[in-house]
Amino acid sequence: MHVPDGFLDAPTSLATGAVAVAGVAIALRGARRELDDRTAPIAGLVATFVFAGQMVNFPVAGGTSGHLLGGALAAVLAGPFTAVLCLSVVLLVQALLMADGGITALGTNVTLLALVAVVVGWLGFRAAQTVLPKRLASVPPAAAFGALVSVPAAAVAFTGLYALGGTAPIPLDTLLTAMLGWHTLIGIGETVITGFVVGGVVAVRPDLVYGARRVLATRELEIRTPQDPAGATS
Template identity: 65%
Template structure:
């Protein structure tokens, strides 16, 4: 759902840039409370994983594909404020290095793909975990539902933005129907990827999943003849692996997905591209400002072999994203420590 330059006019693009900048500023402050020495490296890895999985377009209908947006996954794993930053880092890397998503439309994309999906998904997730039993299975189910609903929500927000600043005269009713319809299908894929990933992390390190914090089961212990409350982690106890092994395994998976599996992704246009072509939204689309980038369109310039070119671009993208993301989140974490000491 990366919006290119030319779909939305300058005033609305500027307005969404202001919204995005404000949300990022708020998220930087909020992320200080979410990140600690355990989760800061994980946040950088989450950004890299989202970048990798976004390269894996999956078919959803005749001639249409979809890909992960990632807001739900990031919010549940590392927190909603950090989640906004994770997806924003991905969008920035994609726009600058890979000519994916317009640069003047960066505010639109952050508003739509980072803010909307994260806010909607985390609100739905928190609402569900409050009423569901306190189990890992419930967290996974809540993750599935939250991710499912976040994608059509993003499609609806795009339609609203287009109604305010669209550059072509098209039927908004048809655009809304087409966008929400196809993104409901894409949402199923988003939900499956999110639930599988959250479930996998919970299985080995539930303590690192932000959305699972505070879900301990209450136990009663007898102390000096009296029953008192005690807290135990989500039961049954999960096998634990070290944070280092989890990080290395996650990075290896990201490199494998981006460097090898991405070659087999669907080549069909994604939901927005398909709707734009069918409804005439793309009539005034502009060439990307980074179209001459050596990594444009997820390939390495002057590398003729398509498999090698795409694989190298994916590996570079994962590497750059994990470095940029980890740097941002370590800086936020360090800022938290400095602020705490000053207080």
Template identity: 65%
Template structure:
């Protein structure tokens, strides 16, 4: 759903850029409450993983494909504020290095693909956890629903932006129906990927899933025939905290394999936005990307003739750059171990 240059006029693009900048600023502050020295590198890994999986377009209808947006996955794994930053880092790397998503439309893309998906997913996820049993299975069920709904929400948000600043005269109703319709199908794929990933992490390290924190039901003791809550266990000493190196290494290798090898087999069909734009005429005034001459444009390495090798190298470079950039940002904004605990980090980010 990467919006290219030329779909949205300059005034609305600027306004979206201001909104995106505000959302990122709020998220930078909020991420400090979600990240510490143990989880900051994992957040960088989440950004790199989203980059890798976004290269894997999957078919959803005749002549149409879809790919992960990643907002729900990031919000559940590392928290909503950090989730906005994860998707923003991915979009920035894609726009600058790979000519994917217009540079003048970067604010639109961050707002639609980052803020809207994260906020929608976070609200749905937390709402469901409030009524479902406090189990790990509930986390995966809530993750499925949150991811599924976040994609058509982003499609509707794009339609709203287009209604205000679209550069072509296309009936709004047709755009909304087409966008939401195809992105409901893409949302199913998003939900399956998100659920599988969250479920895999919960199975081995539930302590690393932000959305699963505090879900363990209190231990009950029978005292004089009545059930009472057992006293809370003392916090584990720092030395007893399990290392995240194995998870980080496994995740990075997985992202490299997906981007460097599996991406070659991704669907070549246009994604949902591209298909709707071509069918409805939204793309009549599309502009060439400012970074079209980049050595990595269109996810290929310039002057490397072999398509498999070119795409694989571009994917590996993208994962590497994203994990370094993301980890650097998250490490800089993390909460230091000497900092006093702050308020809970589950509030919804506001643009």
């Protein structure tokens, strides 16, 4: 869902650029709380995996393909603020190096894929977590649900931006129906990939999954032995 140059007019592109800068600035602050010696390398891996995953388009229907967006996946694995940074780096490299997504549209793409998809994916994950049993086994399906809602959310957000500053006179209901239709299908692929990847990581290293921390908290307290009295507050 990379928006090329030309789809949105200059004022809208400037506005999404400002939103993107503000969002990344907030994420830079928030990510400090999520990142430490252990999780920072995982964040680098998550960004690399999302870039790679976005290259592998899967067919959905009727000669149309989709690919992983990775917003929910990155948020659950690395934390929501860190995920915004991961997706922003992916989009920057894609725009500058691969000419995938426009340069004037970079702010739009960061807004849609690094902000909307990550935030909605994370909120969907947290909402599912409150409903599902508080077990480690609930983390992958909750992540899958976050993924499921994140893709149509980004599609709706694009439609909203097009309503503000689309360069062609397109009836909005037609656009919304088409965007939601295709991206609900693509969202199913997103759901499957996210569920399997998070499930795989939870199976081998649940301690590295940001979204599993709440579930693991009690267990971790039992394992740790107080060797360093000064470090007890951390």
